[in-house]
Amino acid sequence: MLNPVVLHHDRYWLLNAHCPVTLLPAHWPDGGDRTGLTPVNLCIADGQLVALQPAAVLPSDPLPTLDLERRMVLPGFVDSHTHLDKGHIWERSPNPDGTFTSALHATRTDAATHWHHEDVRRRMEFGLRCSEAHGTTAIRTHIDCGRGQAEISLPVAVQLREAWRDRITLQLVSLVGLDDFLTPAGVAVADQIADLGAVLGAVIYPHPDLDARLDTVFQLASDRQIQQLDFHVDETKDPTSMSLRHVAQAALRHRFQGHILCGHCCSLAMQPPDEVEKTLNLVRDAGIDLVSLPMCNLFLQDRRTDGTTPRWRGVTLAHEARQAGIALSFASDNCRDPFYGFGDHDMLEVWTQSVRIAHLDYPYGDWIRAVNDQPSHSMGLGANRLEPGRSADLVIFTARWYSELLARSQHDRLVLRHGKPSDRTLPDYRELDDLVVS
Structure with missing residues (x-):
């Protein structure tokens, strides 16, 4: 389980995220593994992605960090x-x-x-x-x-x-x-x-x-x-x-x-x-x-x-x-x-x-x-990628590889909106019961 305390800071690093190279900035230094995934460190500040670097490069600043241990991360x-x-x-x-x-x-x-x-x-x-x-x-x-x-x-x-x-x-x-x-x-x-x-x-x-x-x-x-x-x-x-x-x-x-x-x-x-x-x-x-x-x-x-x-x-x-x-x-x-x-x-x-x-x-x-x-x-909204300057709207999964991502429902995913944890509570079907005519 992840400790979400770090995610409530205004500035922090997500370490060892597993990300698709195709969603990373152009000219990323490696092509990833055989499925196109590569470990990445992502820096989030004031609700935005501000820096990305290969996981082998350790952050030089003193910001709080959260090690994702190769959990997959995708844009919203x-x-x-x-x-x-x-x-x-x-x-x-x-x-x-x-x-x-x-x-x-x-x-x-x-x-x-x-x-x-x-x-x-x-x-x-x-x-x-x-x-x-x-x-x-x-x-x-x-x-x-x-x-x-x-x-x-x-x-x-x-x-x-x-x-x-x-x-x-x-x-x-x-x-x-x-x-x-x-x-x-x-x-x-x-x-x-x-x-x-x-x-x-x-x-x-x-x-x-x-x-x-x-x-x-x-x-x-x-x-x-x-x-x-x-x-x-x-x-x-x-x-x-x-x-x-x-x-x-x-x-x-x-x-x-x-x-x-x-x-x-x-x-x-x-x-x-x-x-x-x-x-x-x-x-x-x-x-x-x-x-x-x-x-x-x-x-x-x-x-x-x-x-x-x-x-x-x-x-x-x-x-x-x-x-x-x-x-x-x-x-x-x-x-x-x-x-x-x-x-x-x-x-x-x-x-x-x-x-x-x-x-x-x-x-x-x-x-x-x-x-x-x-x-x-x-939809005419422009790019939606893992790149500096974009809003930190991310989905963090427990899965580390596609084989895990596609095998389970991933209902325990963590959703970030503007860098902060979003409410992951699904609405109850009973809320619509009075609309159902038997």
Whole structure:
């Protein structure tokens, strides 16, 4: 067990931390062990990382020290694709058969019945508290804005964004169908997003006039100087679904200079190699980033109702995207709702399952960046690394190597915010009992 007394000082050293070289300053003097980990001393002063040095170099100043004995240290997690407004409704609105269609129906029915101001606020804040306890420092959440829900959920989300600004950076994204933007209500949502400094987003389904609908979205963004777009694309195993390619073509057509993040991209894994290559080249040329949601898509994709076993994992072509020069992250997506009946807003669980599902372990390389540094870039927040000058928002694990980190839940991790221990108490599910309708 660590003695946390040292961590309450304003200035101190963490000695013998085990850190991924890929998250350390450029030109670090060694490449680490066979998995890319290396022992590091980190100096924290007034809430910031102010110095890093190889563990073999002993500090020359008289500051208090805490020997981590090779415990792994990572920067705080960044969760770039969530649905906090849907979270924790499973007990009152479960998915009857695990399919995407049933998830959509159950969620819409639940929203029509229950999603008033207080219900949305309490469930979203529950998710934020879980995220904070696990070590997440920034979240992008999609907010259902169709069927008049924007009038309820967006103000709640804005209130939480402000209330949590010193604890978690919260980005808000509209979630509507593309067709909505052809209506006055959809245009009003775009206006709200612009006024709130939020992200314009939509879910995309194949359509004969898809390009024209995408042109409408890009024009709405241009007219309102919205610099970030976020799309749900190709969340299906249908190989003919190529919405990702159409988004890339639209971005190039409009010469869009902002950030575009596309999530899911499941059908890409079902397409012939030549079609995959065409799409990935366009995505790269358009500067689009991708985010994969392995846990939710493992749950939903290839779901069968005939008693047979699913044949594929539902994830996009993560390795191929990276090899094509495309930035890719992993994120949590839904949590305890009809789209995913499990989860705890824990990005370590997301990364652990991503390693297992997508085979990220031979070698680990810089895949660990996909849950901290890369999603931070994709959200327009800049780097999130272990470097001098950055806030000392760290997660310290009992695990010393990846083999230990990925083997246990690491619920005894230590979370530092601005160099000080953060509350690691997870909220009790009983707090939501009065929201559950039996």
